[in-house]
Amino acid sequence: MQIDVILTPSELSDINLSGRWVAVIDVLRATTTMVAALDAGCRDIIPCPSVEEATRLAETLGRENVTLCGEREGNKINGFDLGNSPLEFTEPVVKxxxxxxxxTNGTSVISRAKPATVLSIAGFSNAGAVAEFLASGGSDILLICxxxxxxxxxxxMLCAGLLAGLVWEGNPEAILSDGARMAVSLYKKEGKSLLKAFKQSQHGEYLISLGYLEDLKYASQLDISKTVPVFKDGRIVKS
Amino acid sequence: MQIDVILTPSELSDINLSGRWVAVIDVLRATTTMVAALDAGCRDIIPCPSVEEATRLAETLGRENVTLCGEREGNKINGFDLGNSPLEFTEPVVKxxxxxxxxTNGTSVISRAKPATVLSIAGFSNAGAVAEFLASGGSDILLICxxxxxxxxxxxMLCAGLLAGLVWEGNPEAILSDGARMAVSLYKKEGKSLLKAFKQSQHGEYLISLGYLEDLKYASQLDISKTVPVFKDGRIVKS
Structure with a gap:
């Protein structure tokens, strides 16, 4: 078993995803929000790489049958029902x-990672469950930041370090790539105070400036969910 | 002043290099070798992105007037005079x-980084000199792995962490990107034993398998040179 980490999506073009069990990570906020949405009882999530594609698909499926959600520059897209804050995705709204x-980032990466043998979705909120799920496959694992x-x-990267470390603990014979080794090392050093690290990160600072501090707090909670979202037949559902 | 680190060359496509003082890092081995070659008295180094371009340029300049050097898959290119080991570039050979x-990696990244306002070349062997040079510009700094x-x-990444940390020490008001913060953090944790880290890295393991352990030892030496190579008018020369 190899455990590899992709630090930026641009590395994806140099990698063969076939045969790998993949987790896409977008802690702030897409993948954290997807876990929250599935836990709130939504039926499924269709990731759309562009606003145009989401709008077109909404027309095809019937606007009344779907909930349009997402963000550009951190804020809700014009004409959409919801933004990208996990706090919006409550049971009354999405069941x-x-x-x-x-x-901007998470859903387009998911679209590019479709060739993976198994494609799952991870944040801190479901890290333990995803690590267990990935390890159960016994295949090469790729974590995409x-x-x-x-x-x-x-x-x-911190979340990738947590996941890689958890899988490695149970599979000490696994080979870690340079990226995975660095992620594990980083999580050991900075993982004790996630919210502090988020607040100092570039993306965290930006979201706080938009008024989304509560989202940072939500996303920094560890293992509040046992849900492992997986991509199947064009949709993200509970595994 | 901002200090930014590019973790993989693929990130380059999303970045405006104009106005920045850049250092390209390829510790194993291109940039380490360039520093060694300039210290051994070579006149200049012309980085060529492809073997074909190097061969064509050798014909144009006159085969007897140039030394063809470089590697593919770690080994000397067929028909070339030298490979990519810093130990080959001695005074009798290159003066x-x-x-x-x-x-494979370093010279093609240098070619892509040409739009930078100042483009320098760094390894551990000249890290202190490059950090001082970059800080002297007072401009935004970009370190490209x-x-x-x-x-x-x-x-x-370790070398980027050393450089970023050195510049930051003298410029505590500088803003660090996420990549720079992580690099500094990583160097603090793993910088004490560079050779050990190299041996465990994927690229290091590969070079050892080819018989280049001595190159790893050479490249892990800190500040053995005061040379700052810079790219000017298509050539790399001492600054």
Missing amino acids: NKTLLMST SGKLGRFSLED | NKTLLMST SGKLGRFSLED
């Missing part, structure tokens, strides 16, 4: 709904 | 020569 979701606009994001 | 150099075949390399 039994199909969500069409388009975010979504980052921000093609650049590296600290919070995603 | 007053123009080197045409093509390596060359990596290996588009993927992240631990040894380049």
